Amino acid sequence: MTTNSITLTVNGDQVRRDVPARQHLIDFLRLDLGLMGSHVACEHGVCGACTVRLDGAIVRGCLVLAASLHGSTVETIEGVSDSGEIRDLQDAFIARNAAQCGYCTPGMLMTAADLLKSNATPTRAEIREHISGNYCRCTGYQAIVDAVETTAHKRRSSGPKP
Amino acid sequence: MKSPDFAYVRADTLDAAFRLKAQHGADARWLAGGQSLLAALAFRLSEPTALIDISRIDVLQGIAVNGSMVRIGAGTTHTTIGESDIIRRHVPLLADAVPHIAHTAIRNRGTIGGSLAFADPAAELPACCVALEATFVAASAKGERRISARDFFHGVYATALENDELLTAIEIPAAVAGDHHALIEITRRSGDYAMAGIAVALRRSDDKIDRVRLVFFALGDKPVVAHVAAGVLLGTDLVEDQIERAAKAVSADLDPPGDLNGGPEMKRHLAQVVLKRALLQILNNLMRMPA
Amino acid sequence: MNENIDPRALDRPNSYIGKSVPRPNLPKLVEGRGQFVDDVVLPRMVHVAFVRSPHAHAKINAINGAEALKIPGVLRIVTGRELAAICDPWVAVLVHLAGMKSAPQYPLPLERATWHGEAVAAVVAESRALAEDGIAKVDVDYDPLPAVADMETALAPTTPLIHAELGDNLCFQRTNESGDVTAAFKAAHKIVEATFHTGRHTGVTLEPRSILADYNKGSGKLVVHHSTQAPHMMQGVFAKHLRMPEGDVRVICVDVGGSYGIKVHVYPDEVATVAIAKLMGRPVKFIADRLESFGSDIHARDHRINGKMAVDAEGRITAIDIDDLTGIGPYSVYPRTSAVEGNQVINLVGGPYDFANYRAKTTVVLQNKTPTCQYRAVGHPIATTVTEGLVDLAAEALGMDPIAFRLKNLMRDDSYPRTSPAGMKFEGLSHIKSLGRLMDMIDYPLLRSEQDAMRAQGIYRGIGFAAFIELTNPSPFMYGIGGARISAQDGCTVRIDPDGSVVAATGVTEQGQGTEGIIRQIVAEAVGVPIHTVRVVTGDTQTTPYGGGTWACRGAGIGGEAALQAGIATRAAALRVASAMLQASAGTLDIVNGNIVDRATGAVRMPLAELTRIVYFRGDTLPPDLPRELMQTRHFITKEFPFAFTNGIQASWLEVDVETGLVKLLKHWVVEDCGRIINPQLVDEQVRGGVVQGIGGALYEHCAYSPEGQLLVGSMADYLVPMAAEMPDIEVGHIETPTRESLLGAKGAGEAGTAGAPAAIMNAINDALRPLKAQVLAQPFSPERILQALGKVPT
Structure with missing residues (x-):
């Protein structure tokens, strides 16, 4: 080898x-x-x-x-997780039950976090498209879309004023 | 699904790449983004002796305009191409194609050269390059040669590249006034390989189509150029009746194999659908353009 | 039901039942700190991988592992004969399914491979990669044999026998009949008839099947880390077939990465892994890879159903006649058997409707394909597709609106308890209320006018409905009476620790449904403590009460009730101590938010933690005879009804691209009645996940085979699962009709979505295509099939 x-x-x-x-x-x-x-x-x-x-x-x-x-x-x-970089996204996943068995969750979070870095105001369709390469058998995806959308919204409303 | 054992070596220059290739022999393979190769190895579809990593060779990177030609380094990732202003302005067909390639995480790693050299008949970029009359630059220790995209694809996963050759760059004529393009594909899910797809590049002057390339993907063992349908369009203007006639003619250009999504008859039908949709998209864009 | 318990106990000040409380499992899972089987690493652990048959049917002449053993790190090649010496085979039949037969199955076959993908030899190595290197070098000498691939001809006299000793390829056949079907069809105003195909699906759990077996030769104890839904059942299986006392076998499953029924079966390769661990006396890990999962995880739903429905001139259903055929692979799967799905179909067809004459036959045949068995919503999506497909055809034949037809024929909400023509006992259902709730949600007239307007523009949209029933909370009538060692009972032990916190150990298990979450809610409320002070233990045969685990939607209804009763008993035990300490009668005291309070005023008398301090550390200060049993166990099993049926109705709104055959899902609605809802959010997410799994079967998923029995799907690029971009938003509404069999009143909710979605999708597609006189009845409703139905592509 x-x-x-x-x-x-x-x-x-x-x-x-x-x-x-x-x-x-x-x-x-x-x-x-x-x-x-x-x-x-x-x-x-x-x-x-x-x-x-x-x-x-x-x-x-x-x-x-x-x-x-x-x-x-x-x-x-x-x-x-340790850096706290996606704490808000993780909290949104918990609050929305956007993870069931949790096996897809780490990959799903990494992918969702990637979207939120480049797009502060994603539509639901854009969220669905961005995570469309991440398979989740449990949730049916809607809770995940909700959690990502909520996080984006919260980041906008708590971010620095223009 | 663990890959078979192989050696990994990295080349930081082309010379080093050729040297390593000579050293490791015919069964050594180039590793660019690895997005197709490493998946295939997970299925143990081949057993290379070594993978020669070419992803850090500087000259394989980057996008530049050289006069009327756009040069894309073979190691440029799909993401970089999709985000490039040069590509958007001068090779808009490629910019349109990128979002159809798999998903973000794949596009971040996969390269244009890798996709072309892998030559999956259902992939978008080979068809785009044929439609755009691209020229591929292949290099080996013996030197460099240019291969037209049209002559490059030989069949399923088969190309004109010699075993010791490396695809280094893709040269594509920059779009000029009167050039129009469209890319349409039918997939069951976002990011899937197409059930049927088409890349169209045409040039129009004085309300006439001067040249047109209709190139199908996922409808043959390589990108399929529809000469008969193109002949219907040449010298005419792009109007709905003419589009309809071209679609009817396209069957003569095709002999599609079936796959898990459906048989040859479905593929023939979808070929007409994507052809019509692509040409209608161009027509609609034309009508929106200021006179 | 325990008459001594005050039902008002469910509406206490620190009440959690009925509320959307976040699950305790999630904080670790969102940080990637769960513990799935593959995350467990043990000293001296080795890996096993399996040589799998490339043939659908072949005689195994010889297995030569000499070349493989030359690879450094490849430790051992194991064959069926070697394992047969230490592991007994099984025959998966249930005696209450009269006449059912199957052949003995070994961990690895002795003489023949009987499906493409069957494990025929094992390679043990220091790593998975090395084991796969070994597989590539194992030489198996096969003689290919004729394969039985087509279920339609499996029983033909010219078809070869898969197991000669069985005499034919028939596994099971049953006809379920009531009333006078022949007369009803003779008298019918209209008869509609159709043939449905429901496809062959598999579960594609994201975490593949995973097992790590650790046999200690010194102690004789076996510990199995297993991704399973039923640890106690597996404990029994390993003990029995490896000839060990059950007490020497411990099965542990911490986190399970999805199951959906896939992980409730006994897989030969998993038993082989355990047997090899016993053989070698060291930990052996098997993690199925995706390629082998497609050919070795159970498949399901491969049915062809001819259906007929008779209606009278008033638009009432008078009779249903069904002929169901299913191919299940070469062996019935242990211990649930592969006859149950067909049996469910003929028990469930027509379920929501009020009619009298019923005949349904199922024929379950053997074939050389991957074995099929119970997968989420077992039989329900098939029965619902047939029923609701016929219902729409009947409405169309009568010129009736599909909603009006359903309203006329659904069982009335005040007509329970009753027994269906198929013999199912219904305690209480709410079809009419559910349909009413659905109508409130969808604005049906608006959708119809939108449909008309779009059609004028050449856009084909459709709305489809599917009423359904779902079987939950199974009693021993499902498996136990058939001789299977599958517990319908479950238990919960609740313990108050010295700091006043509570631990609940339950026999039901967690695979993401939220089992631990709802048990925590129930126990917190039943004992009277803040929810964050309750910890739930599941998935360990050594530390939890014996139980069946989680399947057939029994976690909430059975496990939840056991937890409620154990919690109530523990509260009573604590109050008995409090009564002595506070010199007050127990009836005047209560526990609220972790405090002993005066029941009438709510005034805090003493923290629970003070009571536990005294009990555990200063028991000398309590009256000597006072019981201080702060740990109570209760078990629960349903007694009056074999199953607690739930009901609901779904609607799908979609658009068919008639040029490409692609279906775009626009919206989906579900109204569901699962009895008492313990956690609305979890129920909604179970429903949504279930719907999408049903959509997968309807539109994408298919275990395609060649006519020779070669499985054609080997990757996730071939077997298409539903992904986020194409899935619709799903709106969920509820009706609550609690079961009176338990104090909790909960029924199951996990399979309802899957039960109804395919039928709703099919009816919506056919509604969209109706003006074009096209119809699809074979899943998956792929672009090719839709284009064929439209006549755009020849069949």
Whole structure:
């Protein structure tokens, strides 16, 4: 088995590991770093459960090789939870019961947070479109759309006045 | 669904890439964004000896205008293309195509060169490039050559690239006055591969269509150029009757295989639908334009 | 029902029942800090992956693992014969389903592979990746055998037998008949007739099936971390088939990433994993990947139904006649069996309607495809699709509006208790009120005028309705009487700890429905403590009372009642101590918000935490004979009715693109009566999630097979699940008709959405297409099928 040595930043911590060349980012996070919040579900880039942030942009963790990430910055659900960056979005998910089994939730939150960074006033259709690559079998999506919409609204009304 | 074992090596320059390719042999594959390749490897559809990461080679990045030509580095991501003012202004068909490609997280990573070299017959960008009469720049240790998009696609996942060649750039003539385009696809869900799709580029002057390329995707083993239907349109103006005639003619251009979404007959029917919708969209835009 | 309990207890000052209280599980889940089985890592843990049959049917001549074993890190190749020595096979039949038969099934087959995707050998390795490397090198020598792929010809004399010892490919057949169907059809004013296909679906739980078995050879104890809905049932299964005492087996499931019925069955590869753990004496993990999930998770709903309905000149239904055929794969699935879905269909067809003559036959046949079994709303979406499809056809034949026809034929709300022609006992339903509530929600005349206006522009919109019943709170009549060791009873233990906080341990389980949330609400209210002081324990056979787990919508109705009774008993126990401490009769005291209060004035007499301090640490100060049992267990089982039926009605408003065959969902409405609502938000979200799962089956999902029995879907790009962009907003309304079988009055709510949605979608599509004289009756209602119905594409 071929391995590669990488040094990268994960949730603010610099980590150095030897990783199997074939290992994808999510297995690296889970097996090597014990970050179990990013979930493996389809492993072919369709379901979105493994969505994490790589150098500031969301990616499918199962379609990124860990070996390719020397020098990169990775943020996971654990990181954005600890930093408080998406606390309001998480609270909205709790209040609206926008998670049921919780398996899609970390990926869904990373994706929704990505939308809110670039679009402060998303319509419901825009929210649905942006999360349309994240599969949720439990909720039927409406509660998730509601929670994202509520968060956007709250951010606007509590943000700095123009 | 773990990939088979392989070596990972990264090239930071083209020279390094070619050197690594020579070193790792015919069964080594280029790794760009990996959005198709890594999924395919998860199914163990192939067993490369090594993946040569070309995603950090500077010369493969970026979008620039060179005279009447727009050059897109093969390693440019879909997201970058979708956000580019140059693309929006000079190659608007590509800008329209980007939102149809999968989902944000995929577009952030997937590259135009990767999509073209992977040559999925249901993908949007190959058809767009054929419609836009793009030229692909391929390079190897032996040097560089240019391949027209028309000649590039050979079949399902098969292209004109030699085993040691790397797609480095895509050159597309910038749109000029009188150029019109449309991209229409039918998908069951947002971001899915199309059941049927079309990329249209046409040039019109003095109320006549001077040139037109109608290129279907998901309707053959590669982008399918509809010559017969295009012939109906050439030299005429774009009016509804003519669109109808072109749609009727298109069957002669197609021999679509069926898939899980439906059989060849459905595909033929949808081909007419996307053709009409694309041309009507151009017609509607024309009518909205100031005289 | 316990006559000694004051029903007003449900409306106490710190009342939580009936309120939308957030679930306690969510804070950890939104931070990615749940614990799913794959998150559990044990010392010396190894991974197993399975070699799966590429053939629908084949003889296994030899399995050669020598090349695989050469890979460093590949530890062991295990075959069926090896496991058969330590694990007994099972035969999945229920004796109350007369004549049902199936063949013995082993963890890994001994001689033949009988479906494409069946596990035939196991590879144990240090990692999943290495195990897959091993699979690629295992050489299985197969002789392909003729496959039974088409259920329509499964019983034909020329069709090969899947299990020769069974004599034929018939698993089960039953006719459910009442009244005089033949006479009713003879006397009918109109007869409508149609053939429906409901497709073959699978659950696609986002967390795949997952199990981690840890056998300690020293202690003889087996601990299984399992993504399951029924830990106690699985404990019994592992114990029985691995020949161990039940007490030596512990099943733990902390978080479960979706189940929907998929995770309530015994899967051969999971039993194999446990057997291998016993064989090797070290922890063995199996996490199904998506590719193998499509061929090894149970499928469901593969039915063809011929249906006929007779109506009289006044527009009343007089008879229904159904012929149902379903193919279930090569084995009935253990222990629930694969005959239940067909049996449910013939028990539920016609369910909402008042008519007298009924005949329904189900024929359940074996075939060489992935086994089918119970999946969310078992049989309901099929029965509802047939019933509501026929209802719309009858209304059309009579020239009646579909709502007027339903109003005329639905069972009256004052006609209960009653028994349906199919023999189902209804305690109390609310079809008429529900339909009225739906009419308040949708503005039907406006939708019809919009439909007309759009049609004039060539835009085809339709509205479709589906009334339904749903079977919840099952008694032992569902499985127990058939001999299956599946508990219809459930229990709850409530304990007050020294700090006055409360722990409730329950046998019902949590897979996202909100089980722990509602148990917490019920117990907080029943004991009289603030909700944040209650912690709920589920999913551990060692620490929870024995119970059936969560399935068939029993969590709230059965588990909730047990929790309520245990909470009430615990409060009474605490008040008995308080009465001694405060020198007041227990009847004058109460517990509110964690304080012992004077019942009449509400004045706080003592914090509950003071009472517990005395009980646990200064018991010497209490009267010596005073009972101080601050931990109480109660069990609950329904007794009067075999099932608590719920009812409701759905409406779908959609647009069909007649050029592409695509369906755009514009809006969906549901009115549902699940009895007493414990948490309105959770009920609404169960309904919404259920509706979308039903929509999936209606529009997208299909386990497609080749005529040779090859499964054609192997990825989520092939098997299309509903995603956010195409789903509509869903409005949910309620009627509440509590069951009188329990103090709580709750029935189930988790399957109602799935039960009715496909029928509502189908009727809406056909309503849209009516002016074009087109109709679709086969799920999924794909663009191709719609275009074929429209004559735009040849069939």
